[in-house]
Amino acid sequence: MKWKKTRPRGPGRRAASGEESRRRLIAAARAEFAQQGYRGTTIRTIAERADVTAAMVHYHFGSKHGLYLAVIRDTLEPVIATLQAGVQGEAQLADVIRSYMQLLQRTPELPLLIMRDVLADDGAMRESFIRDFAANAGRQIRALLEREAASGELREDIEPRFAAVSLLGMAVFPFLARPIAERVLNIDYDNDSLAALIDHTLRLFNEGARP
Amino acid sequence: MKWKKTRPRGPGRRAASGEESRRRLIAAARAEFAQQGYRGTTIRTIAERADVTAAMVHYHFGSKHGLYLAVIRDTLEPVIATLQAGVQGEAQLADVIRSYMQLLQRTPELPLLIMRDVLADDGAMRESFIRDFAANAGRQIRALLEREAASGELREDIEPRFAAVSLLGMAVFPFLARPIAERVLNIDYDNDSLAALIDHTLRLFNEGARP
DNA sequence: TTATTAATTAATCAGATGTTTAATTCGCCT
DNA sequence: AGGCGAATTAAACATCTGATTAATTAATAA
Structure with a gap:
């Protein structure tokens, strides 16, 4: 029965x-x-x-690995779109950084996912990540900085490659180290605090910290 | 036999x-x-x-976990020592950042180790990491920045907490993202290039990127 | 309606993994 | 010399893991 x-x-x-x-x-x-x-x-x-x-x-x-690939593709799509739109639309550097950091706030698992990928030296996964995404994003950032440098909006004694890595570090690190930043440095991650952090980041990059 | x-x-x-x-x-x-x-x-x-x-x-x-704890303690010791020496010896912020970045170059697995720890939300491990190390290091950086702010060497409209997280980001990120930075942004990691990167980082923090 | 195909579960498998146990060897103290 | 304890190995164990297979149901095409 x-x-x-x-x-x-x-x-x-x-x-x-x-x-x-x-x-x-x-x-x-x-x-x-x-x-x-x-x-x-x-x-x-x-x-x-x-x-x-x-x-x-x-x-x-x-396979499990196939699912992982699908997750990476699915998650990275909006990031690539954001960066490409920034460059193709001739946006200001500040606008691109701003929307990038806002994207990171909306997708908190994104930096974790990327970092785990970048850190592991398993090989196969990292190569495809660099080819499909990082190379693209890196080029976009460098292109933005070089455009600003060409129009005289950057100091001449600043190396664009270094400026790119510093800018990325300031933009990404707060989200990567979020659990520590929250508890050790008393950083908040609500909308208002994030807006303040973004403003701070851009001001620091533009004008420095000395009076 | x-x-x-x-x-x-x-x-x-x-x-x-x-x-x-x-x-x-x-x-x-x-x-x-x-x-x-x-x-x-x-x-x-x-x-x-x-x-x-x-x-x-x-x-x-x-246990495996016990070995992991021993590794973390063993690896973190010199970092804590470096930071404590900086504060207690009343060193300049620039000197502390400089020796911190040099330490990261000499110990390439350090940021990976820390980050994997920070990222995992297993719980127990992260809590002890924050208590034993991050809280300490964070306090040191903040203390340094607040001392500089008090002696009028920082702009008044810069929030020390934000400055700390930006500075850490600029200092740590290049080592965290090293495989990507090398291949996508053409950053080198030999001694000379690192010295240039450190100078760049401090100059950017102090004076900004605009002419 | 009937046959076919897509989607899903339960059961099972072979291999890997953290841990435990018993046996073995060496250094050191008496 | 003899014995105790520290250091080490090999083997065994129970559990977990990714993957496969066969059975089952629902949608859909003929």
Whole structure:
């Protein structure tokens, strides 16, 4: 005798199309990968969070690594779009930095995801990350700085490559080190505080800290 | 029949005192943890690198986590010493940043180790890290900045907390993002280039980038 | 309606991982 | 010399992990 009514949930296709499970898996994996790292995350944890079974990971993405790639692509899209829009639209450097930092605030797992990728010297993953994203973003930032330098808005004794890395550091580090910055340096991350931090960053870059 | 001569290596105490194995395990673990992360590193890998067996990890450190704690303490000691010497010796802010960045160059795995720790939200580990190190370092930096502010060497409209996080970002980020900075921004990390980067960082902080 | 295909679960597998235990060797103290 | 304790290894254990397979259900095409 079959208990169709009382069985909590068995195998078989669900009403919602498969695209729904796919999306939920990516969202769950993004959170877990950012918090626990790739190796620290099990597909069972991800599946439970997405309310499906572990086998769905392999059905939709082929492997844990395939899911990871999907997460990276999905998460990096808006960043690339932001930077490209900045350069192509001939925006000011200040505007690009501002929208970049705001994006980081809205996507707190982004720097964690990127950093775990950058730090690991596993190889394959990092190479593709640099090719598909970092090279692009780096070029955009350098292009912006060189444009400003060419129009005489930067000091001549400042090396644009160094300026780029310093600017990136000031923009990204507060989000990377957020748990420490919050508790040790008493930095807040609400909208108002973030606006103040952005203003501070741009002012410091432009005018320095000495009176 | 026992093959005392030909048996490659069996159990039993070795000539070198146990302190030697302990040191080698810490060194091996530091490299592996920095490269592969805590979860991505197996005690068998560490043991092989240190030329002992996995059981030695538990004999000397109780557990993998205990070894991790020992690595963190061992690696962080010189950083804390550097920062404390800076404050107690009433050094200039510039000197402290300079020696801090030089320390980061000499210990490339340090920022990876710290960041992996900061990023993970496992809990226990991060709390002790903040208590034992970050709180200390953060206070030192803030103390330095507030001393400079008090003696009128900082602009009054610059918030010392923000200045601290920006300065840390400029100092640490180049080492954190080193694989990307090298390949995407063409930054070098030899002694001369690093000296130039340090000068640039301090000049940018002091005087800004606008003409 | 019926056959086919897409989506899903439960069960299972082989390999890896942190840890424990028992046995073994060496240095040192009496 | 003898014995105790420190240091070390090999082997075994239980658990966890990514992946596979077979069965099952729902949507869809014929």
